[in-house]
Amino acid sequence: MNSNSRRATLALALLAAAVLLLVTVAGTALHDAAMVTDFSRKNLPPSLTWLFGTDWMGRDMLARTLAGLSLSIRIGLLTAAVSAVLALVLGVAAAALGGWVDSVLSWVIDLFLGIPHILLMMLLSLAFGKGFVGVVAAVSLSHWPSLARLLRSEVLQLKNAPYIRVAEHLGVSRLAIARRHFLPHLLPQFLTALVLQFPHAILHEASITFLGFGLSSEQPAIGVILSESMSYLTTGRWWLALFPGLALVGVVVLFARLGDRVRALLDPASVHA
Amino acid sequence: MKHRLAFAGKKLLRMALLLLGVSFAAFVLMAASPLDPLRTNVGQAALGTMSSEQIARLEDYWGVNTPPLERYGNWLSAALHGDFGTSLLYRQPVTTVIGQRLVASLGLMVFAWLLAGALGFLLGCVAGAFRDKLPDKLIRGWCLLLSSTPSFWLAILLLLVFAVWLGWLPIGLSVPIGADAASVTLMDRLRHAVLPALTLSITGVPSIALHTRAKLIEVLEQDYVLFARARGESYHSIVLRHGLRNIALPALTLQFASVSEILGGSVLVEQVFSYPGLGQAAVAAGVGGDLPLLLGITVLTAALVFGGNLAADLLYGVIDPRIRRGAAKA
Numbered sequence: 001m002n003s004n005s006r007r008a009t010l011a012l013a014l015l016a017a018a019v020l021l022l023v024t025v026a027g028t029a030l031h032d033a034a035m036v037t038d039f040s041r042k043n044l045p046p047s048l049t050w051l052f053g054t055d056w057m058g059r060d061m062l063a064r065t066l067a068g069l070s071l072s073i074r075i076g077l078l079t080a081a082v083s084a085v086l087a088l089v090l091g092v093a094a095a096a097l098g099g100w101v102d103s104v105l106s107w108v109i110d111l112f113l114g115i116p117h118i119l120l121m122m123l124l125s126l127a128f129g130k131g132f133v134g135v136v137a138a139v140s141l142s143h144w145p146s147l148a149r150l151l152r153s154e155v156l157q158l159k160n161a162p163y164i165r166v167a168e169h170l171g172v173s174r175l176a177i178a179r180r181h182f183l184p185h186l187l188p189q190f191l192t193a194l195v196l197q198f199p200h201a202i203l204h205e206a207s208i209t210f211l212g213f214g215l216s217s218e219q220p221a222i223g224v225i226l227s228e229s230m231s232y233l234t235t236g237r238w239w240l241a242l243f244p245g246l247a248l249v250g251v252v253v254l255f256a257r258l259g260d261r262v263r264a265l266l267d268p269a270s271v272h273a
Numbered sequence: 274m275k276h277r278l279a280f281a282g283k284k285l286l287r288m289a290l291l292l293l294g295v296s297f298a299a300f301v302l303m304a305a306s307p308l309d310p311l312r313t314n315v316g317q318a319a320l321g322t323m324s325s326e327q328i329a330r331l332e333d334y335w336g337v338n339t340p341p342l343e344r345y346g347n348w349l350s351a352a353l354h355g356d357f358g359t360s361l362l363y364r365q366p367v368t369t370v371i372g373q374r375l376v377a378s379l380g381l382m383v384f385a386w387l388l389a390g391a392l393g394f395l396l397g398c399v400a401g402a403f404r405d406k407l408p409d410k411l412i413r414g415w416c417l418l419l420s421s422t423p424s425f426w427l428a429i430l431l432l433l434v435f436a437v438w439l440g441w442l443p444i445g446l447s448v449p450i451g452a453d454a455a456s457v458t459l460m461d462r463l464r465h466a467v468l469p470a471l472t473l474s475i476t477g478v479p480s481i482a483l484h485t486r487a488k489l490i491e492v493l494e495q496d497y498v499l500f501a502r503a504r505g506e507s508y509h510s511i512v513l514r515h516g517l518r519n520i521a522l523p524a525l526t527l528q529f530a531s532v533s534e535i536l537g538g539s540v541l542v543e544q545v546f547s548y549p550g551l552g553q554a555a556v557a558a559g560v561g562g563d564l565p566l567l568l569g570i571t572v573l574t575a576a577l578v579f580g581g582n583l584a585a586d587l588l589y590g591v592i593d594p595r596i597r598r599g600a601a602k603a
Binding site: 126199206 | 290295298299301302303305306417418421424426432433437444537538540541544556562567571579
C-alpha cells in the first residue's frame with residue numbers, strides 16, 4: 001500500500017467515524033423528542049415533514065430511530081471494549097501461563113462456543129435480570145471466546161520465538177514477559193478486533209432486545225422499534241419496520257468498513273490476503 | 274481401524290464432559306436470575322389476591338424453594354436416566370415438547386444448512402478464483418451487506434414483500450390459521466416454511482462464502498500452483514484440480530461449524546414468522562422462566578453443535594487418506 005492510498009484509507013476511516021459520532025450526538029440530543037406523543041399526527045406515512053413517518057402514538061420515527069441508534073452505538077462501544085479486554089486477558093493468560101490454566105480456559109472457551117450465540121446471550125441476560133445491565137452483560141460476556149482463542153494461538157506461536165526464549169533464560173518472570181513482549185506484539189491485532197467487534201455487538205444488542213431479553217419497551221431501542229412494528233405490518237405500515245432497519249444496517253456497515261480500514265492501517269500484511 | 278475407534282472414543286468423552294459443563298453453566302445462569310418466575314407468569318395483581326398457601330404451592334411448582342445445587346443434582350440424575358423433567362409452561366414432559374418442536378424445525382434447519390453451505394461454497398469459490406475482479410467485488414460487497422443485516426429484520430422485510438405486499442405466501446405459523454389438523458396438506462406446510470427457510474439460508478451464506486474465498490486464495494498462492502502454471506496448465510483446471518481438492522477440508526469444517534449459526538438464527542427467524550419450532554420454544558421458555566425446558570433445549574442444541582464438530586473430525590479421515598494414516602500413528 002503506498003502512502004497515497006494510506007492517506008485515502010485514513011480519510012475514509014475518519015469520515016466513517018465522524019458520521020457515527022454525528023449519529024450518536026444527534027440521537028442523544030433527540031432522546032426527549034423521541035418520547036413526545038401527539039395523537040393529532042399518528043400513523044403518518046413518510047413525508048417531507050416526517051421523513052421516517054410517525055407511529056400509532058404520533059411519535060416521530062426519525063427521532064426514535066436516531067435515539068435508538070445512538071443507544072445502540074453507546075452500548076456497542078461499552079460491550080466491545082469489555083469483551084475485547086476480557087479476551088486479551090484470558091487469551092494471554094491461557095497461553096503465557098500454560099499448564100492447568102490453559103486447559104481450564106480452553107475448555108471454557110469450547111463450552112461457550114458450543115452454545116448457539118443467541119441462546120447464550122438469552123441465558124446471560126436472564127442471569128443479570130434483563131434490561132440495560134442484562135444486555136451489556138450478555139453481549140460483553142458472550143463475545144470474548146473466539147477472540148481469546150485467536151490471541152491464545154498467537155501467543156503460543158510467539159512463545160517459541162528466539163527473543164522470548166532468551167528472555168526466559170535470562171530469568172525474566174512470566175508476568176513481565178507477558179507485559180513487555182506479548183502485549184505490545186498483540187496490540188495491533190487487539191485494536192483491530194476491538195473495532196471489528198462493534199458491528200457484532202450492535203447487531204446482537206438489537207437481536208436480543210427484539211426477542212424481549214434486552215432493553216425495556218420504554219427505551220427507544222432499534223430492537224424495540226422493530227418488534228413493535230411487527231404488530232402493524234399487516235395493516236400496511238411498512239415504514240415502521242423499513243427505515244429503522246435500514247438505518248441500523250447503515251450503521252453496522254459503516255462500523256464494519258471502519259474496522260477494515262483500521263486493520264489496513266495497523267496491520268498492512270492483512271490486506272494482502 | 275482400532276485407532277480410529279480410540280480417536281472417536283476420546284472425542285466422545287470430551288463431548289460428554291462439555292455437555293455436562295453446558296448443562297451446569299446454563300443451570301447456574303438461570304438459577305442466578307433475579308427475575309421471579311411467579312411474578313412473570315402469574316402477574317403481580319393476581320399474586321396480591323392469593324392466599325399465602327396458594328403462593329407457597331406455586332413457589333413449589335416453579336421450584337423457588339429448593340436450593341439450586343439440590344435442584345441441579347435432581348435434574349442431572351433424572352436426565353441421565355432420560356427424564357428431562359416437565360415443562361412448566363406447556364405442562365408436558367420436556368422430551369415431548371422438544372420432540373414436537375424439533376420435527377417442525379428440523380426440515381427448516383436442514384434445508385437452510387444445506388442451501389447456505391452449497392451457495393456459500395459456490396460464491397466463495399467464484400470470488401476466490403476471480404480475486405479482485407468484478408465478480409469478487411460484487412460477491413464481497415453482497416456478503417458485507419448481508420452480514421451487517423440483522424436476520425430478524427431481513428425476515429420482516431421478506432414478510433412485508435412476499436406476504437403483505439404481494440400476498441404470495443402466508444404471514445406466519447406452520448399451518449393455515451383455523452385449519453383442522455387433519456386437513457393440513459404437505460403443500461400447506463411447505464408454503465409456510467418457504468420464507469423462514471429462505472431467510473435462514475440467506476443469512477448463513479456470507480460467513481461460509483468469505484471463509485471459502487480466503488482459503489481458496491491461500492491455496493492458489495502455493496508453490497505447486499505456480500508450478501502447475503509454469504507447466505502450462507490452464508487456470509480453469511488449476512482451480513478445479515488443485516484449488517477445490519485442497520479446500521475440501523476447510524470447507525467441511527466450515528459447513529459443520531455453521532450448525533451453531535443456523536440453530537441460533539432459527540431462534541430469531543421463527544420468532545418473526547411465529548413458526549412453532551424449537552427456537553420459538555426457547556424464547557417462550559426464556560421469557561416465562563421455564564427452567565427445565567430452556568435447559569433441555571440448551572443441552573440439545575449444544576449436543577448438535579458438538580456432534581457437528583465431531584462429524585467434521587471423523588469425515589476428515591474419510592476424505593483425506595493422509596489424515597487416516599496420521600491418526601492411526603498417533
